[in-house]
Amino acid sequence: MRRASPPHADAAPRPPGLRVLLAPRVLAARNALRRGRAKAAVLMLVTALFWVGSFVFFERTVSYFQTITALGPVLTQRLLVMLFVSFFAVLVISNVVTALTTFYLAADVRLLLAAPIPPRRIHQARFVETLVASSWMVLLFGLPAFLAYGVVYRAGVLFYVGTIATLLPFLVIPAAIGVLVTTALVLAFPARRARDVLVVATVALAAVGYLALRLLRPERLASPSEFAGFAAFLAAFEAPASPYLPSTWAAEVLTALLGARPGAPLFYLALLVTTAAVLYLASAAVVERLMLSAWSRAQEGRTHARRAPLLGRLLPRLTAPLPRVPRLLLIKDVMVFFRDASQWSQLLLLGALVVVYVYNFSVLPIDDGTPLAATLRDVVAFCNLGLAAFVTASVAVRFVYPSISLEGRVWWVLRSTPVPLGTLWWSKFLVAFLPLAILGETLIVVTNRFLGVDPGLTAVFMATLLFVIAAIVSLGLAFGAAYPRFDTANAAQIATGFGGVIYMVSCLGLIAGVIALEAWPVARLFWRRIDAAPLAPIETALVAAAFVVALLVAAGVAALAQRSALRSLATLQP
Amino acid sequence: MIRCVALRKTYGSVVAVNDLDLEIETGEVFGFLGPNGAGKTTTIRMMVGILAPTSGTVVLGGYDIREAPEAAKAQTGYVPDQPALYDKLTGVEFLRFMGGLYGVEREELEVRGADLLEEFGLLERAHELIETYSHGMKQRLTVAAALIHRPKILILDEPMVGMDPQGGLALRRLLTGLAASGVTIFLSTHSLGVAEELCDRIAILDAGRLVAIGSLHELRERAAERPELEPFDSSLEAVFLSLTGTSGGQV
Incomplete structure (x- = not known):
């Protein structure tokens, strides 16, 4: 009888492909869709309605801007820059928060680290997961806007191809920044503290943004005279158009492809692609070298609750009558x-x-002195x-x-x-x-x-x-x-x-x-x-x-x- | 001290616990065994009043758990199968909270809490958040919390799971000591060695039904009547496998 040959423990198995590592997420999404078909149908309908509404809004806005002869082109371009700036800010925050989970807090990281998988492959899989989880919402909001630009400017196929080519590196850059920042945070704090820091920072940013938006008194835009002032302000608004920001490069590519004004789209696209490549490689190198140390730190928690926190002293006194x-x-x-x-x-x-x-x-x-007041x-x-x-x-x-x-x-x-x-x-x-x-x-x-x-x-x-x-x-x-x-x-x-x-x-x-x-x-x-x-x-x-x-x-x-x-x-x- | 009469729990057409009758005396250590899914945890949850039975009654220390739940619970300590605790409280805060719920006076609470924390090897980390504790530490804290009010009845659901050998030994010693001082102990366990070592009587539950009850000696005698059991194999494991209709060959 032939005996089965013993397995070679010392032979390194071929590392699993990216498809294998991403399979749990893909299969889970597929299973969720299969089990909740009605829910998925409702979701798709709502998404479609949102896209149509969003497209109509941007189409009207960009068309209106074009009718303002002096400021029109500048306004259109500024709006595009502001769109990219907003997306970039949201993407960076979203990627940092997501990367913390996918790289350091998710329960299955333990499985990946224990399996014979090279760190580079783990980085690739988790990077894709982070990028997709953080970016789908931005794509959902952004695509109708870009489509509206194309329709209003009667852009050719090159604009749409250029949009896809621009968006890919534009999404990779914040994902790589997210991975790098997260790794630095986890090395600096234990993961639970890092999560706390992120949560508080995100909520504080949202609160400040909300306050700032309200205190700008957007209701003034309802008045034509005020709007003219605002439009001039927007046109002169230089801050977001910093030449070092990827959002500016992306806007430059699309503005030129729209034919709104001459430019160097290939140069800016090259800037985007090379920056994305460098940052991706940097994040891969950092994760490859530091992921295990950072993940080990992530296992630590904040150990000591302060022995006599103010709340701990005050609460028993305040609640004494209960x-x-x-x-x-x-x-x-x-x-x-x-x-x-x-x-x-x-x-x-x-x-x-x-x-x-x-x-x-x-x-x-309402207190304008009239009897109706x-x-x-x-x-x-x-x-x-x-x-x-x-x-x-x-x-x-x-x-x-x-x-x-x-x-x-x-x-x-x-x-x-x-x-x-x-x-x-x-x-x-x-x-x-x-x-x-x-x-x-x-x-x-x-x-x-x-x-x-x-x-x-x-x-x-x-x-x-x-x-x-x-x-x-x-x-x-x-x-x-x-x-x-x-x-x-x-x-x-x-x-x-x-x-x-x-x-x-x-x-x-x-x-x-x-x-x-x-x-x-x-x-x-x-x-x-x-x-x-x-x-x-x-x-x-x-x-x-x-x-x-x-x-x-x-x-x-x-x-x-x-x-x-x-x-x-x-x-x-x- | 503990009495279950025709205790039954059904989930739709599934009978989780089927007309269970049990009577456990004061100071007795009672082992509750059964394969996975036999209905042990469901029984215990009904006993401690966190799950309403479909029918039947549970009487703890003379009080019906449904008619006088507060009185019944006041003399009972419960250790669940999963040590789910408030992660954002420290060990000492959790003990104070539990003692307070049972009405333990503050001065006694401080002394008793410190004693229990020391006994269970948690004193050094008493002021750390529970979220940083290991599974075994959480399990020990749960047992400590169950004892904070000096219960007359202690109901434990798989308390040894996740404990290290030292923790397990300390708990076994503690249970023996408590039983000697008159505390009635109801212990659900998968560890047949623990049941063999500690329990005065053992009940075996299978598919919601009580298939055997008695002392280890009585169970051995019953099992010996089964032809498939090797005559020389009188361990509790063999008895258990025989009475629950499973053999070592099955997985």
């Missing part, structure tokens, strides 16, 4: 929240949102009640709705201890209700002050909002318990799920209902001021009854949602 269990749960929830950068950093965005909200009311042009102010004040409730609901969907899911696999701790479900519910309710009530009431008080609303009416709005917020929080816990997601610890991902969407819709329904119920009594109170006549006793009773009914509706929703939450919590199984 009963034992709600107090413990509140302290636990707050500590966990402030130790998780992906959670507390959202407060930066929330801060920006509040500043912009209040700022909007401070610059509202007072009425307009009252109408805005009433709408403000709905808006403040809407802002609170938006915050709740991000913080309250995921709170049950975030207990996740630790749910056993709360359920196996002798704490009644009702107490757990009240604790979760209080933890969410108190900050949201402070937020909502502050918004109402400050903005009504800007609007000069009557203090009595402000008090009515404050009482209404308090009940509405209680209902919003209670609904958040009910929907959170009914649609729990234990597959992710990412609160933003939980909030954008199916349950989060119907929760938001329910909140909007509640707000609309309460506003509708209060519309008549509020209008009656406004008219009374205009007529300068007191309300008849029966009218006063009706106005009071309408307010009470609105409050009762909100309280009823809160109570029903509480019952529903308790039922769901009793059967919750992470």
